[in-house]
Amino acid sequence: MKALISIDYTNDFVATDGALTTGDAGQAIEQSLVAVTKMFTENKDFVVYAVDRHEQNDPYHPENALFPAHNLADTIGRKLYGNLAKVYEDSREQANVYWLDKRHYSAFSGTDLDIRLRERKISEVHLVGVCTDICVLHTAVDAYNLGYKIVIHKNSVASFDPVGHEWALTHFKQTLGAEIVE
Template sequence: MRGLVVIDYTNDFVATDGALTTGAAGQKIAPDLLQVTKDFVNNHDFVVMAVDGHDPADQYHPENKLFPPHNVIGTAGRHLYGELADYYQQNQQQIYWLDKRHYSAFCGTDLDSRLRERRITELHIVGVCTDICVLHTAVDAYNLGYEIVIHQAAVASFDPVGHQWALGHFKNTLGAQIV
């Protein structure tokens, strides 16, 4: 069985004026990311929207010292970006929304339980940022024994060097299939 995790494809990470935007690189993947999502929904596969949620007043969260406020709970920056937002609204019953607080969609969430109860062994990952949240989710998936598939045309970063490094790491260190 297979599942799809869509990582942080939000206004703050993708829109031109987003707080921590990937900009043109993130916007460029929109058609491919949307198509992969549609394919999984139409095939009745398990689809997860894993979305960062932050509180800038949380003095204990390490990201608040590393990055400007982003994906703040209750703001438009945390809304899904572009056509994905409309698609999600029309298909909420078939897509599992997962609030996450850390880079990895597994850290402090019920993602592993949700995947295992559906007997999912193959995890497809798309979204942003390739070398941060996508990478940390893939590492955790590897450590939990999932087969990993990264959709190269549906991941992006604000750091082109980090993006390329992460793609190599997925393939050469995690044994991920890059499609």
């Protein structure tokens, strides 16, 4: 069984005026990311929207020292970007679609994602979203350490750092044994 984990494809990470935007790189993957998400949703595979959620002025969150405030609860910046928002709205009531608030880079860190995947007998995770070298990477590393087969949709991941993006794609394949698909 397989699942799709769609990571952080929100206004703050993708829109031109987003707080921590991937800009053109993130916008360029929209069509591919939406197509992959629709395919998984329509096939009734498990689809997880793993979305960063932060609180304004949280003194305990380590990202506050590294990045500007982003994906703040109850803001437009945290809403899904572009056509993915419609795909989610049209499918959110389906049993195979799950919204996951995450606090850390990895969708597994401090969440029930591993439990939800295992109870569905899922052994293969497909990853799409942003940023390739941050949240997608950390989710992939945790998936690897938990024994999942990893598939990265190359045309559906992006970063604001082109060098980091390319490095992460190589790392997925050579160090985590991930399958990279177009």
